[in-house]
Amino acid sequence: MTHLRTLGAAVALAIVLSSLPEPASAADPKDKATMAGMTGMGKKVRVELASSAAFTKDGQLLAVAKQGDHLLLYRSSDQGANWSPPVIINARPEAISGDGENRPKITFAQDGAVLVSWTKPLGKPNTGEVRLARSNDGGARFSAPITVHRDRQEITHRFETMVVGGDGRIYLAWIDKRDLESAKAAKNPYRGGAIYASVSDDGGRSFKPETKVADHSCECCRIAAAVDTDGAPLILWRHVFEPNERDHALAKLRADGTPVGVERATFDRWKVDGCPHHGPALAVAPDGTRHAVWFNLKDGEGRAFYGRLVAGGVEGQRFVGGEQAARADIAIAGQRIGILWKEFDGERTQLHAEISEDGGVSFKRLALGAANGASDHPRAISFGKDLFAYWRTEFEGMRVFRLP
Amino acid sequence: MKRLVRISLLLACVASAASAFAAAFVALDRKSARMLTDEATHAVPTIVALWSTDCPHCKKNLGLFADMVKADAGLRLITVAVEPLSAEVATSLDRIKVLGVRYVYGADAPEAIAFALDPKWCGELPRTLFFDGHGNRIAISGAVDRASTRKSLGLADKR
Numbered sequence: 001m002t003h004l005r006t007l008g009a010a011v012a013l014a015i016v017l018s019s020l021p022e023p024a025s026a027a028d029p030k031d032k033a034t035m036a037g038m039t040g041m042g043k044k045v046r047v048e049l050a051s052s053a054a055f056t057k058d059g060q061l062l063a064v065a066k067q068g069d070h071l072l073l074y075r076s077s078d079q080g081a082n083w084s085p086p087v088i089i090n091a092r093p094e095a096i097s098g099d100g101e102n103r104p105k106i107t108f109a110q111d112g113a114v115l116v117s118w119t120k121p122l123g124k125p126n127t128g129e130v131r132l133a134r135s136n137d138g139g140a141r142f143s144a145p146i147t148v149h150r151d152r153q154e155i156t157h158r159f160e161t162m163v164v165g166g167d168g169r170i171y172l173a174w175i176d177k178r179d180l181e182s183a184k185a186a187k188n189p190y191r192g193g194a195i196y197a198s199v200s201d202d203g204g205r206s207f208k209p210e211t212k213v214a215d216h217s218c219e220c221c222r223i224a225a226a227v228d229t230d231g232a233p234l235i236l237w238r239h240v241f242e243p244n245e246r247d248h249a250l251a252k253l254r255a256d257g258t259p260v261g262v263e264r265a266t267f268d269r270w271k272v273d274g275c276p277h278h279g280p281a282l283a284v285a286p287d288g289t290r291h292a293v294w295f296n297l298k299d300g301e302g303r304a305f306y307g308r309l310v311a312g313g314v315e316g317q318r319f320v321g322g323e324q325a326a327r328a329d330i331a332i333a334g335q336r337i338g339i340l341w342k343e344f345d346g347e348r349t350q351l352h353a354e355i356s357e358d359g360g361v362s363f364k365r366l367a368l369g370a371a372n373g374a375s376d377h378p379r380a381i382s383f384g385k386d387l388f389a390y391w392r393t394e395f396e397g398m399r400v401f402r403l404p
Numbered sequence: 405m406k407r408l409v410r411i412s413l414l415l416a417c418v419a420s421a422a423s424a425f426a427a428a429f430v431a432l433d434r435k436s437a438r439m440l441t442d443e444a445t446h447a448v449p450t451i452v453a454l455w456s457t458d459c460p461h462c463k464k465n466l467g468l469f470a471d472m473v474k475a476d477a478g479l480r481l482i483t484v485a486v487e488p489l490s491a492e493v494a495t496s497l498d499r500i501k502v503l504g505v506r507y508v509y510g511a512d513a514p515e516a517i518a519f520a521l522d523p524k525w526c527g528e529l530p531r532t533l534f535f536d537g538h539g540n541r542i543a544i545s546g547a548v549d550r551a552s553t554r555k556s557l558g559l560a561d562k563r
Contacts, residue, residue, distance in 0.1 A: 047488075047514075125492060126458050220458055273547035275459045276528045295526065297545065302526035324519070326526060344515040373513045394513070 048098030049376040051398065053080075053390040054106050055383035062139055063390065063398055064104045064116050069093030071104055071118060073139050079388070080400025089133050089142045095121045097128065100327065100377040101222045101277055102159050109203040110168035114139045117148070117162045117172060126220075128158040130174050134204045148172050148198050149210045155181050156193060159279075161223040166231015170200040171253055172207070173225065173235050175217055191216040192240040195223070197257035211257045214249060216240045222279030228252060229288045236265060236282040236292060236309075246270045248280055248294055250309060265309045268296035281380070282309075283332040291337055291360055293320055293328035304328045304341055308360060316360065321352055331380035331387055338387035338403050339363070340378040349375050351391055355403055368401045429489050431510030437520035440482065440507065446535035449557040450480040454521065454531040457485070457492045461547045462530040463500060468550060469532075470502045479557070480504065484521065486514070486529070532556075 051065035061076040063083070070093055072086035090096075096104065097119040104118040114135040119128040129152075133145040149157055156177035163171050176196040183190035195213040200206060218238035225235050232252050239249035241264065248266040251259035270276075280294035290309040295302065304325040307317035320328050321341050328341040337356040342349050348370045354363035373394035381388050387403040432440065439445060441452060451469050455462035466483065473481040481504035485493045489508040497506060509517050518525060522543055525531050534542045536558030544556060554560050 125496075126460075219460070272528070272545055273464075274461045274528055274530055274545055275456075277456075277459075278527060297526075297528070302524070302528065302545075323524070344519050346519065347516075349513070349515050371513075374515070375513075 047374045047394055049374060049392045049394060050098045050100050050103030051376055051390075051392040052103055052105050052379060053381055053398075053400075054108065055381065056108060056138070057112070059383060061383075061390075061400065062106055062114065063392075064089065064106045065392060065398070066096045066098040066104060066118075069095060071096055071116060071133075073106075073114070073116070073135075073142075074398065075139065076400070079402060080390070080398065083398060087139060087141075089116050089135075090131075090145055091142075092144070094131075094145075097121055097158065101220060101279055103222075103376070105160070105162045107162055107164055107170075109134070109164060109170060111203055112138070113203055114142075115162065115164075115170060115204045116142070117160050119158045119160060119174075120147075121158075122154050124154050126156055126158070127154050128156060130157050130160040130172060132162075132172065132204055132207075143205075146206070148207045149174075149176075149196065151176070151178055151210065153178060153181065156219070157196070159220065159222055161225040161235060163225035163227060163233045163235075165233050165253075165255075166227060167255065168201075168203070169255060170204045170207075171197060171225070171233045171257065172199075173197040173213060173223055173237075173253075173257075175219060175223070175237075176210075176212075177219075179212075179215060191242070191244070193217050193219045195235070195237055195251075197235075197253055199253075199255065199257045201255075208256070213251050213253065213257070213259045214239070214262045217249075218246055218276065220275050220277050224280045224282040224292070226282045226284045226290075228284055229286070232260075234282065234284065234290070236280050238276060238279055238294075239264075244271050244273050246272055246274075246276055247296070248292075250282075250290075263311070265292070266294060266296065266305075266307070266314060268298040268305075270297040272297065278326070281329045283330045283337065283380075285332050285337070285359060286334070287359070289359065291330055291332065293330045293339055293341075295326065295328070306330075306339060306354075306360075320354070325352075327377035329378055329380040331382045333382035333387045334385045335359070336385065336387055336403075337363075338380050338382075338389075340368075340380045340389050342375065342378055342391075345370075348372055349393075351378055351389060351401070353389060353401075353403055355387065366404070369399065371396060429494070429506045429508050431489070432484065432507050432517050432521075433510050433512035434516040434520040436510075437517045440484075441521050441533055441541070443535060443539045443541050446480075446537055446541075448478060448480055448537045449559060450482060450535040450537065451553070451557070452482045452484060452521075452533040452535070454484045454486050454525070454529060454533070456487050456529055457490070457496055459529040463496065464547050465530045465532060466497070466502050467500050468548070468553065470500055472550065472553060473503060483507065485509070486518065486527075
């Protein structure tokens with residue numbers, strides 16, 4: 001019987017080996033040496049589809065995505081049906097993070113300037129700088145990008161989020177490992193990374209020295225941001241609560257980037273020494289209710305959740321979608337709340353939405369589309385009273401779905 | 405007899421293919437990923453370690469598994485980088501001196517490969533599939549230690 005099993009395993013391995021695709025072509029010259037002489041490689045290199053989109057005040061849809069060492073800006077005047085040829089944002093090529101958790105971002109300063117932020121990976125693994133470029137002419141040309149933070153160590157300053165406060169200040173917050181590196185050097189223990197923030201009061205032309213928001217963030221999940229009803233920025237991130245609970249924390253930022261307070265926002269108590277690589281999303285309703293979606297392992301099951309964040313707890317927490325639901329996002333337009341997520345059905349990745357017209361008490365569900373290949377996380381965006389799903393997929397490109 | 409010869413030939417072919425790939429990489433698609441994690445294909449205690457270059461806890465696990473495999477010839481380690489091949493994937497494994505068959509994601513949709521590897525997995529890393537060699541498998545997310553690894557492989561009581 002053991003022989004039979006061994007034979008079965010051997011045959012299976014033979015089939016595995018014989019069914020493998022052709023040798024790869026390397027995307028990055030530095031990878032070519034490594035990949036040369038390797039057999040049985042698939043032709044794939046890392047697909048970096050990560051993209052963001054936002055509507056201008058006059059309803060133009062702008063999207064940013066990377067291509068090689070350039071970030072490109074696309075424009076649509078018909079809600080994503082057609083896109084203009086791209087504008088290059090960074091004239092000088094540089095490395096750009098382009099995965100779903102660490103995507104380029106786009107927003108608008110109060111004077112209408114287009115602001116684009118991204119993480120520039122540095123030489124050492126998992127290091128980076130937070131970069132920002134500004135366009136005064138609606139995205140026709142961009143200024144040379146600036147590095148937002150003063151700390152220039154070759155360490156983690158990555159996974160930035162960007163939000164414009166009600167006061168017109170531009171807030172950027174990111175995962176920063178300067179405290180972890182100092183602790184390591186002193187041989188002291190330190191959980192995770194930290195959240196730092198920097199503020200611009202000149203529309204993103206320059207940033208003030210960064211300040212620490214919180215110690216002990218998780219290390220590679222996107223940070224969510226929203227504007228509270230008083231105009232102050234709120235940020236929501238995956239935190240490492242003692243001893244190793246990877247739940248979420250919420251902070252409101254002052255005008256100088258320091259936190260008013262750091263509160264625990266979710267209470268699923270996922271104890272893991274690992275990387276969920278799956279960050280939350282947050283939207284604030286006109287009545288101040290904080291609607292969030294996130295991923296956690298709860299009672300042994302990894303699921304996407306929706307809930308309303310209240311002091312000391314979560315109201316109305318429930319699953320979003322099925323067992324494969326992932327990468328949920330949320331947006332609010334007037335009284336409407338839209339939740340998006342993707343879900344692999346065994347063959348293809350399906351994009352789903354839920355819409356609430358009653359402040360999150362009830363939601364109606366609808367299927368939006370599917371992708372055969374790789375896909376970015378879906379992004380929920382709004383324009384006026386309308387909600388949209390923006391989804392970049394490997395074979396279909398930049399897709400926009402208006403939520404009915 | 406003919407059948408025996410054919411099986412021997414096949415095994416010889418497998419052995420040479422396996423040794424040729426020992427330090428190289430093999431790209432997965434959904435079909436090969438499903439076969440790789442089929443309980444029936446693992447006749448000896450086997451660790452299938454899913455990892456990525458940007459996951460510090462993965463490297464801790466890989467170091468532990470590499471040590472355990474070196475110390476116990478009856479144990480097998482298969483690594484799966486849940487990303488396409490890059491210089492960093494290779495150097496990370498070399499740095500930790502990880503032996504065993506090295507898989508990376510190939511040209512298929514990443515979500516399809518992930519689902520085929522482990523339909524209960526939501527992308528968190530490290531994710532490790534432990535096969536006891538008797539048709540059972542356990543999946544664990546996060547860093548593990550030597551004792552829990554042995555237990556997950558069904559080896560806890562043999563020490």
